[in-house]
Amino acid sequence: MTDAPLTRAERRQQRRMRRFDNPWINPKLIWGIGLLLGIVILGLLGRMLWNLDLVFTGSTPLKLPPVGFENLRRQEGVWDYPLGTDGSGRDLLALIVIGAPNSLFVGLLASLIGMSLGIFLGFSAGFIGGRTDDFIRVISDVMITIPPLLILVVFQAAYGDVSLTMMALLIAAFVWQSPTRLIRAQVLSMKQSGYVQMARLSGASTMHIMFREMLPNLVPYLFGSFIANVTTSIVTAVGLEVLGLGPQRIPTLGRTIYEAINAGALIQNLWWWWGIPTLMLAVMFIGLLLVNLGLDEVSNPRLRKL
Amino acid sequence: MNALTITDLSIDFPTTKGVVHAVSNLSLAIDKGRRIGFIGESGSGKTTTALAVMQMLASPGFVSGGSIDLGGTDVLALGEEAMRKTRLRRVSYIPQGAMNSLNPIMRVEDQLWDAIVAHEGKTDRTALQDRSDTVLESVGLPARVGRLYPHELSGGMKQRVCIALGVILTPELIIADEPTSALDVVTQRHVMQTLKDVQARIGAGLILIGHDMGLMAQSVDELAVLKDGVLVEHGAVRQIIEDPQHPYTKDLISSVPLVGGESFLDAEVGAPPVNRGKDGVPLLEFEDVRKDYGAVTALQPMSFKLDGEVPKIISIVGQSGSGKSTMGSIMLGFNPPSTGRVLFEGQDVARMGAAASLDFRKNVQAVFQDPYACFNPFYRVDHALKFPFKRFGYATSDAQVQDKMREVCVAVGLDPDLILSRFPHELSGGQRQRLIVARALMLSPKLLIADEPVSMVDASLRATILKNIYDLKDRYGISILYITHDLATAYHVSDYVIVLYQGHIAEAGPPRDVIGDPRHPYTQLLIDSIPWPDLDRSWGSDTTAAEDAEKLDAMARENKTVFRGEIPGFWLHVADREVAA
Structure with missing residues (x-):
């Protein structure tokens, strides 16, 4: 028994060494991915195990608290609706099972489209240069100065109901600028590097140089930028939804919060109505943040600690 | 003490x-x-x-x-x-x-004052000024340099400012x-x-x-x-x-190569090199090539013809800024000349079709200065060898590519089992540079442009790598343009030497004449400046610096070229020439 603490310390040391050796075994990255996967799994399992008809108005008793709590009318939470119900008789668990993956989906899709646009424009600007570069730079710089929420509010107010995909497309129009600038800068510096010169000497085509020689080296930047964009997109989407814009008939976390605020959930002390969706959003953002920090450490060995 | x-x-x-x-x-x-x-x-x-x-x-x-x-x-x-x-x-x-090491947005004297203030506390402005002027003068710079920003200084001046900074507190x-x-x-x-x-x-x-x-x-x-x-x-x-x-x-x-000393190369010559040139057409030809960057002329008009029949090593020697690297990139077709034409086997490099262009790439290859940057960090090092080999259509099967890679690795003295499946960051600079030489060997071009191939490699490996490059000529019949600032190695490897000064050919001829017995003052200056591992040989005194600067100035105005003879298969011409025996 006397050598137990020593071996434990040794084991810890070994674990640290392993982590140093294989940067992908990064606790931040693993936790972040775990949190995000948790939301996806919640959505998948929920769809299989829970009665999703409970998201329709009036399908449940009103304003029931989560299990183990009482509401102001001294009603106890029941296991039929474990997370409680909202002011118009919808089950919160069902709302979250559908809404949380929806919010994540909008963020991922918007960011994916924005990134693709950014990669294409960034490479064009950096590689072709000249007029093309000037044009793309001016457009992206101008777009950066326009607050996206302002345009989106006007747009959605004018067109009313939109689908989730439509909303993702709209947001994507505002998240391509920073990847464009980032990639353009990287491409400009990489164009001068020895290995690109070597590839040119090897008779490589422009496409080969761009996608086989340069792009792989950009992967860490792209990942980082992608995750940051997902966060921005989700914030924008939730912002619109909380203002009552965005999809009207599809449950999302932001819309649930909007309805809770609108129905006076704050003064009636219906904390679960707005609290649980907010908690889900917090989990989502912490997950994204951890993934971003983790990727940073993976791609930048100097941040790694032994 | x-x-x-x-x-x-x-x-x-x-x-x-x-x-x-x-x-x-x-x-x-x-x-x-x-x-x-x-x-x-x-x-x-x-x-x-x-x-x-x-x-x-x-x-x-x-x-x-x-x-x-x-x-x-x-x-x-x-x-x-x-x-x-x-x-x-x-x-x-x-x-x-x-x-x-100098802060680009601060004047030199501010940086010197910073050092004093950080150690001695707040000091009177005139005292600071006095001390910075004195210390700048002590390193041979005029006091007005203090008012300049680092980007306004040359490399040597910046290094002297760093020395001034190092001695300002008399450590x-x-x-x-x-x-x-x-x-x-x-x-x-x-x-x-x-x-x-x-x-x-x-x-x-x-x-x-x-x-x-x-x-x-x-x-x-x-x-x-x-x-x-x-x-x-x-x-x-x-x-x-x-x-x-x-x-x-x-x-x-x-490992220090000496001018006139014993050669580090093997005296024995291998099998007689194969004739790979086209009859009657020079391999590479410069027709009045001139290169300007804005108002600065990086390369004065020059013409030369290089025959491919007997492989040769032509050295281009000069300080940084002499236009030697510009010449290299013009030859590679990366950088079009401002006026004049570059012909490869009779065809204008700037106006080649896709097929001719690929053929040009196949036959004109390069070894660059920085072996650390030449490998894509994403791929294993064999990518740099495999890719061009396949791209140029030499590959028949994977096994053949693999065999060829192993063969050339052995030829440059690397163990293929240890090297080929590594990532670039796992190899030393010397190993990488040898791999680049191996790559050139594998592609076996007619012309290889070696731009300072050993300047970033440890001294003890330089001789080995130069020997590898030299072997390319003798054993595999590759003509080489060796761009360098090192006269001693140029003396040993080359068949012909061109000394460039500010884009202008100062002296040209066989190395034994040009480097062994220089006639142009610039070549003489370069040779005098080489530090020799010989304590009895004088390396100049304090006063030479000023004299040298004057000499260089005079030379820049003079613009004359001293020709020291020709070798068969290489013909050089500039407008203003003077022939010395």
Whole structure:
């Protein structure tokens, strides 16, 4: 028994060494991915195990608290609706099972489209240069100065109901600028590097140089930028939804919060109505943040600690 | 009284693959006013030792044993604040890349004042001005340089500003970490003379870190030879150079190529090279090629014809800014000439169709200066060999590609099993540069442009790599354009030498004439500036710097070319020529 603490310390040391050796075994990255996967799994399992008809108005008793709590009318939470119900008789668990993956989906899709646009424009600007570069730079710089929420509010107010995909497309129009600038800068510096010169000497085509020689080296930047964009997109989407814009008939976390605020959930002390969706959003953002920090450490060995 | 005493110093770096002993049990003493050289290859622990003296070891390195005594103070026991006060005031550090060590947005004198204020507190403005002017003058710069920003200075001037910064508080010890490695020979001589001069005046100890035995011989009193963190030899410079004891020291001394000395190349010539040229058409031809960058003419009009029938090595020699690299990139077709034409086997390089262009690429290859940048970090190193081989249509099967790669690796002295499946960062600079030579060999072009192929490689490997390149010519019939600033190696490898000065050909001819017996003052200056590992040979005195500057100025105006003879298969022409026998 006397050598137990020593071996434990040794084991810890070994674990640290392993982590140093294989940067992908990064606790931040693993936790972040775990949190995000948790939301996806919640959505998948929920769809299989829970009665999703409970998201329709009036399908449940009103304003029931989560299990183990009482509401102001001294009603106890029941296991039929474990997370409680909202002011118009919808089950919160069902709302979250559908809404949380929806919010994540909008963020991922918007960011994916924005990134693709950014990669294409960034490479064009950096590689072709000249007029093309000037044009793309001016457009992206101008777009950066326009607050996206302002345009989106006007747009959605004018067109009313939109689908989730439509909303993702709209947001994507505002998240391509920073990847464009980032990639353009990287491409400009990489164009001068020895290995690109070597590839040119090897008779490589422009496409080969761009996608086989340069792009792989950009992967860490792209990942980082992608995750940051997902966060921005989700914030924008939730912002619109909380203002009552965005999809009207599809449950999302932001819309649930909007309805809770609108129905006076704050003064009636219906904390679960707005609290649980907010908690889900917090989990989502912490997950994204951890993934971003983790990727940073993976791609930048100097941040790694032994 | 010793300026610095190091006793049993050991420095460890913990890494994933175990602890690396960067320095083991090193003991050394430096007297005040003495100059000591630390010589060794990269990774031998010379910089690490110096940084430990300043408590500036990069994490995760740490001193694992021994002591460092700086004029009576135990450096390792000093706290953060005490160490800060010690740095610069008692021990100063002159870094390798002066270009990056000065703050680009501050005037030179502001940076000098910063140093004084940080150590002596608030000081009167006129006193500051006086001191910065004095220190700039002491390193041979006019006081008005203080009002300039770093980008307005040349490399040599920046390095002198760094020296001024290092001596402004008259420290007991100066550590100069390869202070001249980024400079050309002429500037190197001036900067080293300045450094020696200032050091002698303030009576400080000097540690000069470097890998050039010639420079050491001309600059220091004592020499410490380091290998893998161990001090293998230490003694007076004359004793070490004239009677080295350790085999490694002998290697270092013999690896310095000398003009007129014994050749490091094998005398025996292999099988007679194959004729790979097209009859009657020169392999490469410059027709009045001239290159301008804005208002600056990087290359004055010149014409030459290079026959491919008998492979040759043509050396292009010059300082940085002489236009030699511009010439290389014009030949590679990366950089179109401003006027004139470049013809490859009779075809204009700028106007080639896709097929001809691919053929040009197949036959004109290059070895670049920086072996670290030449490999894509994403791929294993065999990508750099495999890809062009397939792209140029030489590959018939994967097994054939693999066999060919192994063959060329062996030809340049690398073990294919150890090397080919590695990632670039796992190989040393020398190994990478040999792989690039292997790549050239695998593609077997008709013309290879080698742009400073060994300037970033450790001295002991230079000879081997140059030998590999030389073999390309003899055994495989590849003509080579060797671009370099090193006259000694050009002397040995080349069949013809062109000396460039400010885009203009100063002297051209066979190496034995041009380098062995230079007629143009510029070539003479270049040769005089080479530091020789021979203590009895003078390396110029303090006054030469000013004279040299005048000479260079006069030459820039004169623009004459001295022709020293021709060799068959290479024909050179410039407008204004003077033929000397």
